[in-house]
Amino acid sequence: MPEEKKDIGITVKKQDDLPEWYEQVCLKAELAEFSPVKGCMVIRPNGYAIWEAVQAYFNANIIKPMGVKNAYFPLFIPESFFHKEAEHAEGFSPEVAWLDKEITGEGERLAVRPTSETIMYDSYSRWIRSHKDLPLRINQWCNVVRWETQATKLFLRSREFLWQEGHCVYATEEECEHETIEYLKRYATLCKELLALPVLIGRKTEKEKFAGAKTTYTIEAFMPDGKALQCGTSHNLGQGFAKAFGISFTGKDEKMHTPWQNSWGLSTRLIGAVIMTHSDDKGAVLPPAIAHAHVAIVPIIFEDSKEEVMEVCKTVKDRLKGLSVILDDRDDYTAGWKFNEWEMKGVPIRIEIGPKDVAKKQVVIVRRDSGKKSVASIDEAYKEVSVMLESMQHDLYRKAEEFLESSIVEAKSWKEFTDAIQKRKLVKGIFCGEIECEDTIKDKTGGASSRCIPLDDEPVEGNCLHCGNPAQHKIFYSKSY
């Protein structure tokens, strides 16, 4: 590649400068761009296609089988609603964007939703009267605003982002707890099957749990630079919100009861996790299950054989019915240019068809992740591509899983712990789990925070690696986004 052409592509290597590399991939693969409004981002069609794939999977594999209904609640929330649940109000107040009374013309300020518990549960208090109304399971796809001061990172941190939030109400504590974990497990399955993203599944510590929740469960992915990324959460809200919002029902016993609630969400942050995990120095690598296109057919054109080659390209495109196929018939770009472009944009498979292939009734098939070229007859192209898409999806997951597993270190002492944190590992150790202790650990380690307590949490023996008090849990720690 000539030197002066290099800046069309990614100019830094993933392993040299991950943040810069990541930004370039997002921009140059046309997934997203920065907005003129500080802290916000534009999601471009190639990026939005990933979100649509998440939505389609989610609606089919979580919403429907779990009996959840989609709905929509307002963007604006009365200030008084916010203050009904004290912990919730305190946790979110630093990053809520408000519409002042002068603007609203009402008696109170309105919050731009950072999350919708309060506005939804106000409705729930009117909807729920009887045990026959339960369980109530509602989800909404929407945008939320959290007025952060930290620098914007495309998909990973922006003041406005897209997500889904599910909010369910149950008659019993057991049912509530069971489904809270069920949603989390389905999140993990989504990450695996759709995004080829392995995640840790666990429970948040007191310090890290959601404001107003009894228990917060989480899935955590681990990025190539040794920082964890929270990819989804599921909160058992207990009865706190129900009491604050006056949600109650009459049971079969003809007495009044307070129900149990959970809420669970995942966001466009997932897109960032996928890009960062799988992509490489040539640009985006997208798992086939979420790619905006599966195949790009690039004809190799020579003046004397142009028509025959284009004819075969069209035939092959027809035979790939059911897949999303781009036939790149642009006349003003060379084949090499197109190769680079589709690699940059993360199309999983490229098919090259030139005069030599036409003569042999074959096509050249190239996998985006490995760059491996193979040859298939025109008749077998569909089968070959299908198999390749499936194995690519699988291989991407396995590669990421190997990285995750090789990043986990078990620490037996404070020194082992800090050494491993320094090496940007995902460190497992035993701790007291107290908020003050965790605050101090964060200060001493330059920002390491607890990721989660494994779901199969069993009583532990020994003392907290940091403070020496009796340990309560095994906890994963790492730096994080």
Add this chain to the structure above:
RNA sequence: GGGGUUGUGGUCUAGCUUGGUAUGAUUCACGGAUGGGGUCCGUGAGGUCGGGGGUUCAAAUCCUCCCAACCCCA
């Protein structure tokens, strides 16, 4: 809050010291050739030089205020 750096077609950039109406590349449009890993030639389009004010016959250039972005220090 304090200090510094930088703002020039969509993008990157020359020019600023020493004032004379903006250089080149890329992108975009059209034409021709080329075509198995970012091809070349030609023609054309595209600029309130971050904004206001001042000095001057004349300001991208000098002075001043403002704005924005980035960096450093509290």
